[in-house]
Amino acid sequence: MSRLEIDIDYLRDQLHDLLTIPSPTGFTDTIVRHVCAELDKLGLDYDLTRRGAIRALLPGRQSAGARAVVSHVDTLGAQVKAIKPNGRLELVPIGTWSARFAEGARTTIFTDRGTYRGTILPMRASGHTYGDGVDDLPVGWEHVEMRIDAYTNHAEMTYRLGIEVGDIIAIDPQPEFLDNGFIVSRHLDNKAGVAVMLAALKAMKATEKPPVDIFWLFTIAEEVGHGAAAVVLPDIASMVAVDNGTSAPGQNSAEFGVTIAMADQTGPFDYHLTRKLVQLCRDNDIRVQKDVFRYYRSDSASAVEAGADVRTALATFGVDASHGYERIHMHALRSLSEMLTCYGLSEVEIPRDRDLLGSLEGFTRQPDEDVLAEQALTPETELAQNARGR
Incomplete structure (x- = not known):
């Protein structure tokens, strides 16, 4: 099957809109509503779990042995750990x-009473005050604090603002979409993945039915390890x-x-x-490389750990400086x-996967020495594959 054409403008616009919506883990209702509204526009039926994970369905020619594609709408963030005597906030991170x-x-x-703006600052933020001491401060959450953009200089004044321990803090993404195709922003992990899925869905809605049902899953707590567990x-x-x-x-x-x-810290993928x-990319002239993440x-890890007997893979867009100022x-x-x-x-390719349990008949086979010998490349075949960039 040849690859479908992707609406790049739609993909870019979706990513831009997603980045404008704060959605640290634990504060995802608004972005869930946004994604559901887009699924409505695309004409897909969907269900929500109690907490808001989305399960949308693109019907196929049959239901058994369905496929799924998953990404997460939640991002990194922080919470108020304590209100300090100087009125500023001690923080703990959401996610790693x-x-x-x-x-x-x-x-x-x-x-609970509204929003405030603020800035996360090191405890020694002013060179005019600390001199070279600003560069001697260790890195760590115990060495930063939040300055609130409201009049307060002691704890009681901050309490009167309505700020309390446990309040959620969203980090500004500060996105830049450059003319040369680069995108720099926080939270590209994984709002870019959500935009990728929506763009693929838009293309697939305009073509024939897929062989089997495809569920498009959008989870709300991947950054803290829950992901697709439920x-x-x-x-x-x-x-x-x-x-x-x-x-x-x-x-x-x-x-x-x-x-x-091919693997992450939880082990090899299917x-x-x-x-x-990988073969689909090669057959359809899509640049591809493999990697192992330590x-x-x-x-996928949370789904398998929760007991799902499902084949899993991880397909990624390369991110420079992940969980920081990211670039894609x-x-x-x-x-x-x-x-x-x-x-x-x-x-x-594996019809037996339609059933949860079965006999050995139709079970997959990985190459042993005999199979590898049969599949060994001739010099002519190897040269031809190299010429095609494989």
């Missing part, structure tokens, strides 16, 4: 991110998580094309599904959307 990237961040504090149905046989790839020295991810993760995705988990390129987002259309429209 360094206080190094928190320093200087502009924020919004959500209280949203995967028993009839989903395979699931592709869409998230960021860690472009950095020592990694094989890239900000261009699709990066397929042997057959990962290789299917300090990373995604929605539109080439990767378009490529990933194209790959999802290829996957969704591809024929089922």
